Amino acid sequence: MSAVTPIDLPIDTKTKKQLARGEKALERSLVRNTKNKLTxxxxxxxxxxxxxxxxxxxxxxxxxxxxxxxxxxxxxxxxxxxxxxxxISNYQAVLGGEATTVSLGQAFINSIAITIPASIFPLVIASLAAYAFAWIPFKGRNILFIGVFALQVVPIQMALVPLLSLFSRGLKIGGVEVFDGLGAGGNSYGQIWIAHTIFALPLAIFLLHNFISEIPHELIEAARVDGAGHGQTFFRIVLPLAMPAIASFAIFQFLWVWNDLLVALVFADGAVGPITKVLREITGNRGQDWYLLTAGAFVAMIVPLIVFFALQRFFVRGLLAGSTKG
Amino acid sequence: MSGFLKWLATLPPFAQIPLVLIAFVAVAGLLIFFIEIAPRSGRLYTVIRLLVCVLAPVAIFFALGSIWAAAIAAAVLGAVFFLLDYRSKQGAGYLFQLIGFLSPAVVLLIIGLVYPTIATFFKAFMNSRGSRFVGFDNFVFVFGQEANRVAILNTIIWVLVVPAFSTVAGLAYAVFVDKARGEKLLKALVFMPMAISFVGASIIWKFVYDANQAGQPQIGLLNGIITFFGGQPVDFINVAPWNNLFLMVILIWVQTGFAMVVLSAAIKGVPAEQMEAAQLDGTNAWQRFVNVTVPGIRSSLIVVLTTISIASLKVFDIVQTMTGGANGTNVLANAVYAQKLEEGRASAFAVILFILVLPIIIFNVRQMRLQKEIR
Known part of the structure; x- marks a missing residue:
């Protein structure tokens, strides 16, 4: 859970149109730097x-x-x-590991190693599912889709404890071990990759479905007529067309994972702790050492701020992603 | 898979990223390939489908380090699925494609969200080790202790205060900025806190609230201002119950940007004719705002309020970083984490949190069904 949330709720068509219109007006005014605006x-x-x-x-x-x-x-x-x-000695001190078990420099690398795969996995899996929900008719499709949608509001606190024990102890049904845990132990990113992937899925499916279902029917039909199966239609038609939506969701997922604390506290043990977790540790142990805290906080902020300022337009679009077509 | 992850963990982080991505893309590519050839007719394709149906479950169970019995059971189920698919009304391969697209997401959601959520419901009625049924003991613990009641009350106050203030501030700013010079820069400045993690935001504000003893130089901005005007320094984050409000300021600070961006788009989307008509009727700016703009963006306002309400209900990072829940600032999401060693109690807290979120889920599911019917 992080600070950024795109509109992830169902919105009626009128509001959708209004937001789309406003967004267009906004982008126009930014491009032209309108001087005739009433200020x-x-x-x-x-x-x-x-x-x-x-x-x-x-x-x-x-x-x-x-x-x-x-x-x-x-x-x-x-x-x-x-x-x-x-x-700049504050930065040297905190990156070099003063006050923490894992140095902030190492934690920075951990954050990168956690964030990149954990942003890509859910996008691929969610776009597959979103395609099925949008273009393969089947019984109970609406019910299943609504079920997936409802899952995104469920607090992940509900899932933490059982998921952790599933990872570490595996699953037993009636004394029969169905599979043992991941057993990957303290120094693997495996657990936290999978956890982030799962928690991102409901929202990713919902947002990508909004977009993928609005691809013109004729395009999909044309591909069908030309002999493409669902696999090719998905890979050659839908994926390229959905790229704007996928890109803007990727930005959000990147920021969520980078900024997350809760999932990291539960699933990233010891040496693989990301930067937020190490910062939390400094706040707890050395809460009055402002030279460490301020430098550390800024190191943690620099990547999201760069992403934010460089991709601000996609960011705003993505924020309205539930409402507007990319 | 555990072997693969173990081996991966021995590599440096920057080698792990490309390797795990290549492995993932290879599996996904294989899946899409099998989906593509699934509906083709001919003996060769039928045999490939049969092999995939039987061998894929075995491979997955084997990768998870499962016992042979489970893998064989899965293979038998796979064979049954092949027969179902073969005789499917929509033609052979239809079910195969459907399951191919949906199963990765659905299986992960069942493992990672559905099953744990149900398990948490049960654990809420079990003792801390999950070995004995204890009825409502965990809930008696939750509601019986003053500190826990405070956590529940605080959560409710967060949900009432934060969405209201952020939305009003965001709306006001959206209106001002609409008529201001340098709109782009001004917006970016207020929007920027959204890119910062809650942990980072907490440290920023912890520094603003910092208090030294009276007489010593103050390094926190607020106490700097107070002592400049001759006041006594205040220990903002330790004085209950007001410290809760000071923590809420942080979330308001973050969420105002979100409210502003959405409402600004909505305001720009209000038809210009309506505003002009109101202007011709001789209304002043305030009357136009109340009678044209606000009704025009009503549903966007509701969306913003709901989204921020959900965020406030789940607030964890801020409380955890600022106080760890001490001094009467605890909230439900933090209580779940703080009690994580006492699984039963943690689950009881999580269930209460879930019940508070439930109305929002129901409301949105109803909205969604309405829309599906319209389509």
Whole structure:
């Protein structure tokens, strides 16, 4: 669970159209930098004040992370001009593993190793399922789809304890061992890859289905007539056409997994702990050592912020993905 | 598979990523290939289908380190499935394709969400080791202790406060920014917290709330301001019950960006003619906002409120990072984690959380069925 959530609820067609229209107007105004827009000084001032309020806490953290520890503890960051000082030793300390069992540098690598596969697995599996829900008629299709949809609101807290024991102890039915656990132990990413994949599926299926089901009927029919089976139709027609939706969901899934704490606390033991888990550890053990906390927090934030600023347009589109066609 | 994962774990992380991806893509590609050739007629294809039906379950069970009996049972089921598929009304290979597309997702969902959710319901009525039925003892524990009642109450307060404030703030900002210069930059600044993890956001705000003893220099921004005006420093995150509000500020800070983006798109989607008509009628800006804009974006408002409500119900990271649930700030999602060694109690907390989410699930499923009927 992380901060970013696209609209993942069923929306009626009227609202869908409204949001799509608004999004288009928005993109148009961004492209053309319209000068004929009615601007008001009052509104601009109010917006700037709120924007400053919203940004100041992050700015304080960023400035503090570059100040020497003794200055951090004796003066507020807003006095940077009267108490100047600059250092990168905070970053060296926290990346080198001061205060934690796993160094933040190692945790950063862990986060990458967890996030990339855990973003790709659910996308492939979900697009397969979304295709079946959209283009293969079968009995009970609506019921099953609604069931999958309902699963996404179920708190993952419901699933944590039994899933963990399934991973570590396997499954026994009436004393007969059906399979033993993954047994991959503390240094494998296996558990956390699978856990993230499963937890992402309901939302991924729902969002991709919204998109895939709106591909024009004629295209699918034409492929059928040309002799393509479902496998080829999926791989050569649907996947390329659904790329915008898949890409925007990939961004979200990347951010969720990168920013996740709960799944990491339960499924990533010891040496494979991602950056959020290690940060949590520093907050617990060294909660007053601001030179470690501020630098550590910024290291954790840098990747999502780059993704966010580089892909902002896809991000906003993806956010409205439940409502608009990519 | 456990052997593969064990071997993989011995490699450096950056070697693991491509290897596991190649293995995954190979399996997925094979699956799509078999789906493609499934409906073709002819003896060769029928034999391939039969082999896949029988051998795939065996391979999967074997990969999971299962015993032979289970794998053989699975193979027999696979053969039965082949016969069903062979005699299917929609033609041989139809069921094979359907199952091929759906089974990876459905099997994973059953293993990872359906089964655990049901198991949690049962565990809520068992003792901590899951070996003995204890009736409602776990729920008696949950409702019997003051600290646990506080956690439930706090969760409810989070759901009432956070969606309301974030939506109002997001709506106000969307309206202002609609008429402001530099819309793109201003939006990005308020939207940015959404990219930051809750852990990162918590540390940012922990620093804002930081308090030193009176007389010493304050390094937390809020106490810096308070002492500048001659006040006494306040230990924001330790003073119950107000500390809950200060934790909620963090989620509001994050979710306002979400509300703003959705509502801003909705506002821009309100037909311009309506606004112009209202303008011709001589209404002022506030009247237009209340009588044209707000009714026009009503359903978007509901979507935003619902989405943020779900996020507030499940809030965990913020409480865990800021206080760990101490000083009267506990919430249900954190209680589940804190009790994880006492499986019965943790499950009871999870069940209560589930019951609180249930109305939202029911509401949305009904919405969805309505839409399916319209289509």
């Amino acid at each position: 008001s000084k009052g509104a601009t001032t109010a917006a700037i004040i709120i924007a400053i309020l919203w940004t100041t806490p992050t700015l304080g953290l960023l400035i503090t992370s570059f100040r020497p520890p003794e200055l951090i503890n004796t003066s507020g960051w807003w006095t940077i001009f009267t108490n100047p000082g600059f250092t």
